Amino acid sequence: MKISDLPYDVVLHILVHLPVVDIVHLLSASRALHSLKLEERIWKDASARYGVCDSTFLGNRSFYIVYTRLLHVYAPLVGMWAGDHSFTGHLIEFRLDPGDNGETGSIVGEAWKFRSPEPEDSDDSQVEEHPCFVCAIKIGFSAHPEDDPDSEGLVRISCCPDTVTPNDVHAGHIHVLSETTQSTFLHTRSGTFKHPDFPEAPLDAWHDKSRAMPRLRPTPQATVDQTSLLLPHPRPRAPVLFAAPSDVPKPAALSISCEFGCLQSHAPVLGFPNRTPYPSRYYPLRLAPSPAVNPFAREWQPAHLTGLWLSFYNMHGTECIFVDWDAAARRLRGLKVTGDEHVPRGALTWDVCTDPCALDPSEHQQLFAHALDEKREYRLYRGVGTTSQRGFLPHQREYTPVILAVISRNELRVFWLDEGDYLKYHRYEGRSTRPERCHHCE
Ligand SMILES: [Zn+2]
Ligand SMILES: [Zn+2]
Ligand SMILES: [Zn+2]
Structure with a gap:
């Protein structure tokens, strides 16, 4: 029996559960599987699982292209991600933008931004603000399939600062960073101290370990040790953040960047000089649903x-x-x-x-x-x-x-x-x- 003789929902089940395998590569390697490319119903079903039922604003591409090139790899991004930026942290929320007549559909990552308080409002404005969503990165196709250099559909990742015109696109990057024992330390007059890791058990309940990473091959992360840079300055005038290995393992993480460094500008400014050379790591953030139980009811917990x-x-x-x-x-x-x-x-x-x-x-x-x-x-x-x-x-x-x-x-x-x-x-x-x-x- 050939795999292409299997009922299509069985084939679909196998395909959507494939691990980090390049599904496109797999399909081209087997002649039997190759014929599945033409089974639009499989790819339409697979795309519908991610909420994509219409590819009009994805340049009318086939669902085979939409699923294998975009959704299979990048749909796991959809949701909240918490960055490990020293002291401040940083949140990015990815969602699927179905597109409209003005804008091509994409998976869009938006940074959460809060206003910095003014000195005069620190006393009376005790109510939190809702975040502003600042477009940080987009993952999608070109508006017109005929612009693609290959007929298979090329996924484009771009940063989205306000200043960029359609002719002046910044290339964005999404990478999966391998696990690491890299930590950040604070070098001060009274000694050097490890900055809290993020995530670090047992204070890591926010980390959603059940969510998958994008299906990209992880980029190995070499650990950096900057301890020798500090030797000439045993008692620095101001505390400095530097990199050194620790015994705290951190799982694989997401890195999000723009070739011109735009994304750093979305994160809050830090008052300490920061010597660390590595990219920020983002981890899936748990968003527990809120049950509609009155806290004064007996069943409340x-x-x-x-x-x-x-x-x-x-x-x-x-x-x-x-x-x-x-x-x-x-x-x-x-x-x-x-x-x-x-x-x-x-x-x-x-x-x-x-x-x-x-x-x-x-x-x-x-x-x-x-x-x-x-x-x-x-x-x-x-x-x-x-x-x-x-x-x-x-x-x-x-x-x-x-x-x-x-x-x-x-x-x-x-x-x-x-x-x-x-x-x-x-x-x-x-x-x-x-x-x-x-x-x-x-
Ligand atoms: Zn605002
Ligand atoms: Zn890259
Ligand atoms: Zn940029």
Whole structure:
């Protein structure tokens, strides 16, 4: 029996589960499989699994081309990715843009951008901002198939800065970087310290290990050791970030770049000089769905808070927090997916025990005056919050008492008892619930 005699859904099942194999190469290597190219129904079905049912705005290319060249390789990009940029982190969201009369369809990667707060609004604007989506990279076909140098359809990757005209396209690059033990260290007057890795167990609940990488051959990553560069400067005037190997393994990751370096300009600016020569690594970010359970209903559990939340961290602006529930330890943890020079991405921002807690009367009054105002119902959990001086060096970190109040299924407040301050957290509900374009940070 030939493979081409198999029912097409069986063949499809085999093909879509092929690992990093180049599916196009496989099809051309076998004459029996080659005939499958003409079975548009197979490729249309395979494309429909990724939501592509129409190739009008993909230059009317065949579904064989659309699937094998674009979707099979790059559709795993669709979703959220968290970058390991030192201190700040960085988020990129990929989605499938079906295209329209003005624009060719593509897989588009958009950077999340938040406004940097002004000094005068650090006191009163306690509500987080929604992200702006800044186009960073596009993966697709040319608008006209006749422009392709080969009849098979060539996937083009380009960066999308506002300044680029159609005749002046920047080549973009998507690579899968191999696993690595490369780490970043901070060289300071009081010694050198490893910067928290990202991801680093056990604070890696945000990392979605079930999501696949694009089907590209991984680029090997040699580890860099810049320790010798520091020897002439044992006590630097200002802390410097440098590269050295560690014993913390990081899995394969995505790298996203433009030949002219445009993508770095989307990430927040870092105040520390950074000597590290390697590209930023992006990892799949878990987006836990939000169950519609009222937190004051009997069936509610702390696990229902799992997912991505946004909060306005005063002078640092809006940051993204992954809330994780550890059932065994009965603890609810806020993990920073993006961070700042005081408490960086990858660090714990707070950690509370979900056993019911009692308040003493003065705490109770303080909480009501500040954090709970008119709220009638809430759940209160006690724990610690992380603060640090700039640099997050081990001796700078402090763990101060906090009380977390669950206000609704989409709102938390964390009251920092020593500071007499509180932060509001709102669940990130996805981008469809709001207008997609805003102009306040352009
Ligand atoms: Zn490349
Ligand atoms: Zn560019
Ligand atoms: Zn904006």
